[in-house]
Structures are given as C-alpha cells and as structure tokens.
Amino acid sequence: MSADESEKRFFKQGTWVVGSAAVTITAALLSRRSVRARMYRPKTFEANHIPPKFNMTKDAAFAMVDATLLSTGFFAFGVASTCWLMDVSSFEQFGRKMKAYWGAEEREKQVLKEADKEIDEAVQTWFK
Structure with missing residues (x-):
C-alpha cells in the first residue's frame, strides 16, 4: 500500500472518529437539556406541595430517544476509534x-x- 493511500485511509478513519464523537457529544448535550427541561422547579410564590402536571408517555418517549441516541453514538465512536487504532478499513x-x-x-x-x-x-x- 502506498503512502498516499495510507494517508487517505488514515484521514477517512479519523473523520469517522471525529464525526461519531461529535454525534455522541451532541446527543449527550441534548439529553442533558431535555432532562433539565423536565425538572420541576417551583417559582418563588408557587405552591410546591402540589405535584406538577406531566405526561408519562411523552417523558418515556423522550427518555427512549435520548437513550437510543447516546448508546448508538457511543457504540459508533467505540467501533470507529477501535478500527482507527487497529488500522482496519x-x-x-x-x-x-x-x-x-x-x-x-x-x-x-x-x-x-x-x-x-x-x-x-x-x-x-x-x-x-
């Protein structure tokens, strides 16, 4: 294999690693934001003894989406970085x-x- 082909493959694999890392970080930030948006924070003069209204189905759907994005991104990052370290294409x-x-x-x-x-x-x- 020539040096040029090896350099192209190295760059392509590095792009996959950086891309999957970016997807994983973005998914982590989005899931953090969605969890914080669902937290109950009573205002100053709001009654905090009354539970807020919420939709369990919607919360479960958002949790499933967040978990799927995080696990898929982490798995893709792991596979891409392992292949990059092993020089496998x-x-x-x-x-x-x-x-x-x-x-x-x-x-x-x-x-x-x-x-x-x-x-x-x-x-x-x-x-x-």
Missing part, C-alpha cells in the same frame, strides 16, 4: 487481524499438518 482486514492476534493461523496450520499426516498414513495403509 474493512471486515476482511478485521478478520485477518483478529486471526493473527488470537493465533488462529498457527492453529490452522497445525490442524492441516495433522490432517496431512493422517491422510498420509491412510494412503500408506491402503496402497501397501
């Missing part, structure tokens, strides 16, 4: 890196060697 590259990390290639080679030995023994016994 496709599922195929990710699979190769994980196989190399967990040592699956050595195990595959070992299994193939054992299978070759078994096949050789079988062939030797059949064609004596």
